[in-house]
Amino acid sequence: MDFKIIHEKLDQAAALLAEQNLDVWLTFVRETVLTPDPCLDLVAGLDLTWHSAFIVSRSGERAAIVGRFDGDNVRAIGGYSRVITYDQSIRPALFETISRLAPQTIAVNFSPSDPAADGLTHGLYQYLLDSFAGTPFAARFVSAEKFIAALRGRKSKTEQAKIRAAIRTRGFHVGEEAQRGT
Numbered sequence: 001m002d003f004k005i006i007h008e009k010l011d012q013a014a015a016l017l018a019e020q021n022l023d024v025w026l027t028f029v030r031e032t033v034l035t036p037d038p039c040l041d042l043v044a045g046l047d048l049t050w051h052s053a054f055i056v057s058r059s060g061e062r063a064a065i066v067g068r069f070d071g072d073n074v075r076a077i078g079g080y081s082r083v084i085t086y087d088q089s090i091r092p093a094l095f096e097t098i099s100r101l102a103p104q105t106i107a108v109n110f111s112p113s114d115p116a117a118d119g120l121t122h123g124l125y126q127y128l129l130d131s132f133a134g135t136p137f138a139a140r141f142v143s144a145e146k147f148i149a150a151l152r153g154r155k156s157k158t159e160q161a162k163i164r165a166a167i168r169t170r171g172f173h174v175g176e177e178a179q180r181g182t
Contacts, residue, residue, distance in 0.1 A: 002045070007079045008156030009042045010062055016150050017058040023103030025144060027054040028124055037119025039109055039148060046073055051090040051127070054080075057101050065093045091131050098137055106137065107144035117148035 013025055029037045032047045040046075043054040050067030063082040064074045071085035084093045098106070110125065111117040120128075125141075132138040155163065 002158065003077050003079065005156060005158050006041075006043065006045055006077055008158055009151060010056060010079045011060075012151055012154060012156060013042075013056040013147075014058060014060040014062075016147055016154075017056065017107070020147055020150070022105045022107045022142070022144075022147060023058050024098070024101055024105070025056045025107045025147060026098075026128075027109055028052070028120060028128060029054075030124065035119075035121055037109055038116045039119055039144075042151065044074065044077060046077075050086075051124075053090060053094050053097075055097060055101070057103070061101070063097050065090055065097065094131060095135075098132070099135075103137070104140060105142050106140045107147050108141050109144050109148065111143050111145035111148075114145050114149060116152060117143070117145040 017023065017025060027037060027039050027043050028051070029035075029040060029048060030051045031049060032040055032052075036047075043056075044052075044064070048066060048070050050070065052067065052070065053063075053065040055061075055063045055065070061082075062080045063084065064080045065084045065086065066074050067090075068085045068087050071083055074080065075083050082097075084097070086093055108125070108128070109117055109119040128141065129138050
């Protein structure tokens with residue numbers, strides 16, 4: 001995975017959160033080889049084993065909370081202001097991070113209609129609800145569907161360059177398709 005694209009997408013994410021009046025985007029995953037989240041390539045570009053949380057705030061803060069053995073790989077991405085590792089349970093670090101950010105809205109990856117925004121399994125959603133039971137945060141989860149559609153739809157500079165390069169490999173130049181009527 002191209003870490004430059006991940007950096008650009010994380011930058012875009014903070015701006016989009018503000019634009020859509022969301023405070024935090026939380027991508028919460030586990031055993032990503034078995035159940036990959038469709039947004040994982042936007043935030044990490046690698047597989048993870050334990051419960052992992054990738055958090056982007058409207059202010060631009062980026063935190064990754066991952067199992068100890070995934071920490072070095074996530075640090076290598078270079079896109080996170082904080083990489084927190086754990087051995088026993090993600091819950092304390094996840095609760096501390098969300099509490100410190102104090103979001104009114106937490107966009108998470110579930111959607112009734114867009115599979116590109118529906119990576120959070122029901123079990124992980126229950127885990128989140130249980131983790132924040134008795135706090136105001138449990139009621140602040142919202143679908144990230146519109147946010148993710150915008151993030152995927154707005155191509156970063158590196159993505160645009162890769163698209164142009166792909167078009168050139170087919171023998172076209174950007175704009176030729178319209179001239180040919182294709």
